[in-house]
Amino acid sequence: MSQKRAATAEQVARLAGVSRSAVSRAFTEGASISPATRAKVSRAARKLGYRPNLFARSLKTRRSNIVGLAVTALDNQFYPGFVQRMSEVASTAGYRLLLFITHGIEGPDPLLEELLKYRLDALILASSSVSSKLAEECRDAGVPVVMFNNVDPDSNITTVTSADALGARTIARFLMAAGHRRFGYISGMDADSSSYVRGTVFTDTLIGAGLPAPARAAGNFSFDGACEATRTLLRQPDAPDAIFCINDQMAFAALQVARHEFALQPGTDLSIVGFDSAPIGAWPSFGLTSYSQPTERLVARIVELVSLSLAQQLPRDVHEVIPGELMVRSSARLPATGLLELADGQRVWRDPG
């Protein structure tokens, strides 16, 4: 029974008493075919349980309707929502997602070597471990590529990024406005462009305001790494009372270490701010103040750019930056001004300066 091979257009054609092309047309949107023929074909197809073989079709049409999506670890709380949204939007646009979960470590991932073997319609690279070299190779092989949160100044791959610089600057100003003077930050990995920009701009903004550079500890994007980084920061003689974590995942770690190991109350004794605004940050246990990466807009724009590429209508050198908002919750002290309540009841901070 499981031996049975799927029905082919040929078989349907024979049963319906028409040609193979008629069958093809019956399953093609807007093809010229008479209602009568279509009905005959439909009946035969239903009887045989026929479905067009999309891989065979792609051979001819050069469209697989499959888009590759490469992401790093799904254990970063930001990504599950991103992938889910991507799946929704992509499928609305008629695409399926072929999932590649990369190691997250540097160097060539054997998985990614496989990428080109599938004639994917496009490639969405949301993994910092993917080199722009690989991306260029794909693009030059004719596969449209969009990279997310990964810009390489030496490359002209199409990119969509969150407003890393604006976000980091906003956070620095927010913390200064709340009266903080002793800063620390937990970095990811400098090879990751978003992480690098966030850290650098945060530092520069403080220095630019005449403050000393923040203490830096490397969390390397991992929860455990961030726990250790937080300990390092808080054990210092003149420990910071304001900590910026380059992403929410590490902010969750910092929040908990501060609370449970140092008996510090975030939002009162010290301020912790993240970057992502991952959904669980809104849970009462965290109340994490965080600069948002607006998943919906990001995904919408990424898919839009993919569509444009597919239609050969994308100019070169598109580097889109999507701004977020500083979502104000309870993990950081509040400045006297700049607070705003949005229509949906969420609070944000916008630099009044």
Next chain:
Amino acid sequence: MSQKRAATAEQVARLAGVSRSAVSRAFTEGASISPATRAKVSRAARKLGYRPNLFARSLKTRRSNIVGLAVTALDNQFYPGFVQRMSEVASTAGYRLLLFITHGIEGPDPLLEELLKYRLDALILASSSVSSKLAEECRDAGVPVVMFNNVDPDSNITTVTSADALGARTIARFLMAAGHRRFGYISGMDADSSSYVRGTVFTDTLIGAGLPAPARAAGNFSFDGACEATRTLLRQPDAPDAIFCINDQMAFAALQVARHEFALQPGTDLSIVGFDSAPIGAWPSFGLTSYSQPTERLVARIVELVSLSLAQQLPRDVHEVIPGELMVRSSARLPATGLLELADGQRVWRDPG
């Protein structure tokens, strides 16, 4: 430039001065080809950036090396880890994952209608919104199907499930052993077989021990629904002091409502137990005691069954049940006996009875 079409075996053959078959053989494991020819082909292939077109290959070999994976929402903390592990194991076994994120609501999902159009090597259905009818249709079309945590007694689809009954019974006994007498539980949706079994067995175990049936509130698998359910439970005149949540996602909700809205300290004032042992349950903010779904074993077994099916070596009526452990953390009171420390330092409870 992005117009360029990918190189074909034909072009490689011409450049290398060999036949198309030689090229094919150069890229086929264990084909009979001389080292000299292979070298010539490799050189030409590298020069042209040639990669075999896997879709074209699949037409002939009837193997796409693509497995479909359908899951419901990724916002349930259990699933990201499951999908990630699945991706790792599948890719080790040479498969890519085509991702289908289903609505989670009943009724035919248009996405799933597409399933059969891709000649997937197999289908892994980890979504309770997928009917076993659809699963049977796929299987009868020759696509091996494995369903996860979704058993339909009227169907003989291959299934892998967590030990829902054993887990629920263990939790009931654990709570009784800790001295609880007033129970409540938060259900998912009865259409979901795992949810139904967990709730029913929990209830039956208590009744079987001569205790009154637990109060039940429907959380419908959503965080907000579980918050509301918890409020309902805790507002009762004789509120339960032991709450079993059918999954961790809802337990996180219960934990936070108890703590922040009712000023109850989980583990002391009341006990909350979940089911999944999702990674963040181990975070200090939660310390959620929970019966584990052992992701690694589950995934390993699922992929194993898929492989057996592919090799036509799978008997009918395989219904595998994979036991977990009751991971003891701080959200529930401890019984006097039955506690065990595992080699990795984690604590579990096993029924001493």
Next chain:
DNA sequence: TTGAAAGCGCTAACAA
């Protein structure tokens, strides 16, 4: 070990 040739299931240009 190699090449020629047939064909996997489909679409699309062309002719009728």
Next chain:
DNA sequence: TTGTTAGCGCTTTCAA
């Protein structure tokens, strides 16, 4: 509107 025909890029007998 319909059928015929020629491929899409690959693998795989079959002979050489």
